[in-house]
Amino acid sequence: MLSEGHRRGEPAVNAEERPLVLVSVGTDFHHFARLVQWADRWAADVGPDRVRCLIQHGATPPPEHAEGRDYLDHDELGRAMAEAVAIVSHGGPATITEARRTGHLPIVVARDPGLGEHVDGHQQRFVRRLAAEGLIAACDTEEELRKHLDAALAAPEEYRLPAVDGDAPAPAAVRRAGVLIDALVARRRPAPADPEPAASTEPAHWPSVTVVIPTISRAELLRATIESILEQDYPGDVHCLVVHDNVEPDESLVRTAPGRRVSVLSNTRTQGAAGARNSGAFAADGDLIAFCDDDDLWLPGKLRAQVRVLHEHPDTELVCCGIQIAYDDHTVDRAAAPRIVLNDLLRSRLAELHTSTYLIRREAVSAELGVFDEEVPGSFGEDYEFLLRMAQRNVIRNVPGVHVRVLWHRQSYFMRKWETMAHALTWLLERYPEFRLEPRGLARIAGQIAFAEAARRRRRAALRWAARTVRARPAEARAYLALAVLAGVPADAVLGRLHRRGRSI
Numbered sequence: 001m002l003s004e005g006h007r008r009g010e011p012a013v014n015a016e017e018r019p020l021v022l023v024s025v026g027t028d029f030h031h032f033a034r035l036v037q038w039a040d041r042w043a044a045d046v047g048p049d050r051v052r053c054l055i056q057h058g059a060t061p062p063p064e065h066a067e068g069r070d071y072l073d074h075d076e077l078g079r080a081m082a083e084a085v086a087i088v089s090h091g092g093p094a095t096i097t098e099a100r101r102t103g104h105l106p107i108v109v110a111r112d113p114g115l116g117e118h119v120d121g122h123q124q125r126f127v128r129r130l131a132a133e134g135l136i137a138a139c140d141t142e143e144e145l146r147k148h149l150d151a152a153l154a155a156p157e158e159y160r161l162p163a164v165d166g167d168a169p170a171p172a173a174v175r176r177a178g179v180l181i182d183a184l185v186a187r188r189r190p191a192p193a194d195p196e197p198a199a200s201t202e203p204a205h206w207p208s209v210t211v212v213i214p215t216i217s218r219a220e221l222l223r224a225t226i227e228s229i230l231e232q233d234y235p236g237d238v239h240c241l242v243v244h245d246n247v248e249p250d251e252s253l254v255r256t257a258p259g260r261r262v263s264v265l266s267n268t269r270t271q272g273a274a275g276a277r278n279s280g281a282f283a284a285d286g287d288l289i290a291f292c293d294d295d296d297l298w299l300p301g302k303l304r305a306q307v308r309v310l311h312e313h314p315d316t317e318l319v320c321c322g323i324q325i326a327y328d329d330h331t332v333d334r335a336a337a338p339r340i341v342l343n344d345l346l347r348s349r350l351a352e353l354h355t356s357t358y359l360i361r362r363e364a365v366s367a368e369l370g371v372f373d374e375e376v377p378g379s380f381g382e383d384y385e386f387l388l389r390m391a392q393r394n395v396i397r398n399v400p401g402v403h404v405r406v407l408w409h410r411q412s413y414f415m416r417k418w419e420t421m422a423h424a425l426t427w428l429l430e431r432y433p434e435f436r437l438e439p440r441g442l443a444r445i446a447g448q449i450a451f452a453e454a455a456r457r458r459r460r461a462a463l464r465w466a467a468r469t470v471r472a473r474p475a476e477a478r479a480y481l482a483l484a485v486l487a488g489v490p491a492d493a494v495l496g497r498l499h500r501r502g503r504s505i
Contacts, residue, residue: 019153022084023055026092027071027430029375031060032117035109038142039088040066042149051153054080074468078102086152086159088145091123094433096136105159107148108136119375203311206236207287209303209359212280213242214273215294219250221407226253228297230260234304239286242294243267245276272379274372277355281371289360295407296356299324302403306359309397317364318390320357321399327408327499340396345387346438351504353396355383356404364390377427378420388432408499418491422452422461439472447478451505454482455491462486478505 023039025032036055040063043053053066056077062068072080081087081102089095091110099106110127111117131138137159139145152159211229215222226240240262242253249264265283269275281289288307292298306319322335334352337344344350365371373389376382390396425445429435435442450465462482469479485491498504 018050018052019085019156020080020083021051021053021086021088021149021152022080023053023066023088024072024077024095025056025058025060025090026095027058027427029059030111030117030119032058032090032111033060034112034115034117035088035090036060036063038109038145039149040064041142042146046153073464075464085156086149088149091127092430092433093126094430094436096130097433097436100135100161103161105161106136107139107145107152107159109139109145202308206234206307208237208239208285209234209288209290209307210239210241210280210284210286211290211292212277212284213240213292213294214245214267214276214280215242215247216245217247218294221295223253225292225294225296225298226262228299229292230255230262231300232298232303233300234307236307237261237286238303239263239284241265241280241283243276243280245273246271270374270379272374274374274376274379274382277382278371278374281365284362284365287362289362289365291358292356292404293406296354297405297407298356299403299405301401302357303359305399305401305403309399310359310361313397315394316397317394318358318360319397319399320353320359321404322402323352323354323357324402324405325408325499326405330500332501333402335400335402336398338398338400340387340391340398342388342391342434343438345384345391346432346434346441348441349384349444350387353387353398354404354406356406358383375427377423378417380417380420380424381428385428385431408504418452418455422449422456425449425452440476443469443473443476444478446472447476447482448505450482451478451485451491451494454485459486481505 021039021043023035025035036057039053039055043051043055043063044065046053048065053063055063055066055068056072057063057068057070059070062070077098081099081104084104086107087099087102087104088107088109089099091108096106096108108127108130110123112124113119113121127136127138130136137148139148148159213222213225213229222242226242229238229240232238237259238261240255242249242262242264243266244250244264245267249266251264253262253264255262265279267276267279269279277291280291288310290303302321306321309319310316320336320340322333325332325334336350336352340350340353371386372379372382373385374382376385387396425448429442429445435445446465446469450462450469453462453465463486466479466482469476469482481494485494495505
């Protein structure tokens with residue numbers, strides 16, 4: 001079907017004057033063939049002599065007729081948005097926000113989980129709310145998309161936000177969009193005041209605890225980890241569940257002592273830390289679920305102190321504790337504040353909230369939260385993503401005292417996986433548009449990507465991300481560390497210096 005008002009045979013437009021229509025499906029690994037095909041058919045009907053249609057198609061096969069790019073970096077996307085007469089977006093908050101910031105009323109098609117386009121229906125709910133507020137033009141069908149695109153070509157001003165002096169979108173419109181997007185997505189609300197805690201008494205019944213220990217191939221370290229858990233001065237039952245990832249389970253680890261069991265199983269989910277931890281979490285039989293890496297040690301009193309916090313704060317779902325970082329012959333103690341909210345985690349990674357400190361109520365795991373996100377590329381930073389999701393739901397509690405010894409050593413799994421690091425952190429920025437509202441956090445993540453790209457000797461990518469880092473926060477040191485690596489300083493040497501101070505990149 002040819003679009004009304006833009007059929008082939010109408011006078012051609014000079015190639016340099018052709019209006020640009022930008023279509024972006026984001027970087028999610030799920031396909032979005034529906035939107036790509038709708039836009040591609042429209043572009044074919046209108047004709048390349050009348051419009052330039054650029055489709056950023058991500059994991060979806062490229063278009064047949066329109067111009068296709070699988071990925072546009074931040075700067076390329078910004079330039080394309082500035083040039084476009086119309087922007088078509090999936091229902092991702094980040095793309096919608098960027099489109100509005102460049103003065104556009106975005107035309108939006110939400111991903112449908114029923115068609116395998118996403119894991120859940122949050123885009124559909126989000127798009128309905130924005131459409132009801134008049135902040136986007138939502139499309140549910142191909143016909144609706146065609147009508148909006150035809151209208152945008154005929155009257156581009158109808159798809160622009162009100163302007164001031166003909167240039168920037170009106171601040172009020174931008175603020176209005178920002179307020180709603182902030183409310184619907186970031187949920188950056190003040191943390192509720194603590195109710196008066198119950199008297200600091202020990203629970204009448206000590207809940208049972210399943211401790212999930214993902215492992216690859218570090219037998220000696222693993223046995224020390226298990227001993228540190230079983231030796232906890234904790235009155236309740238403790239069950240260590242060792243999940244072997246990509247290796248055969250070691251049956252010699254099994255113990256059946258009453259109240260202090262050890263079981264082994266294989267990772268039955270996605271290979272990597274996230275899948276291994278989820279395999280253990282879904283097999284857990286305890287009232288509470290804890291996690292510990294196979295090279296870390298629980299210190300005396302860890303479990304008892306955390307269970308007391310859960311007892312005193314019945315609404316709390318997750319409690320962590322302070323850590324002692326050991327690297328070579330150096331040790332550094334680190335502990336977070338007693339209460340952690342989302343904004344704290346946006347500003348800082350808070351590495352002291354280490355996976356080996358997590359203690360979570362089992363009912364939180366079985367709810368829609370889903371424990372660790374197995375979509376995180378290479379499972380890099382899946383613990384940080386988990387904390388962000390938890391903080392969106394509730395306050396995270398922390399026992400300030402040091403109760404876990406975390407070993408940083410040259411066998412650490414992710415120390416040199418620079419490509420995985422770059423991809424995973426790029427994914428994180430796409431998944432959490434809240435970082436765009438927190439310059440310090442955005443600069444931190446962008447600087448980490450710049451460093452990873454520099455370590456991979458990808459000069460152009462490293463410079464691009466370093467520039468983005470400095471734009472967000474000129475004082476962010478990671479940008480300059482990335483430049484130092486490009487100049488010849490070994491990335492491992494930088495990491496070693498940081499680790500001796502209990503820090504990482």
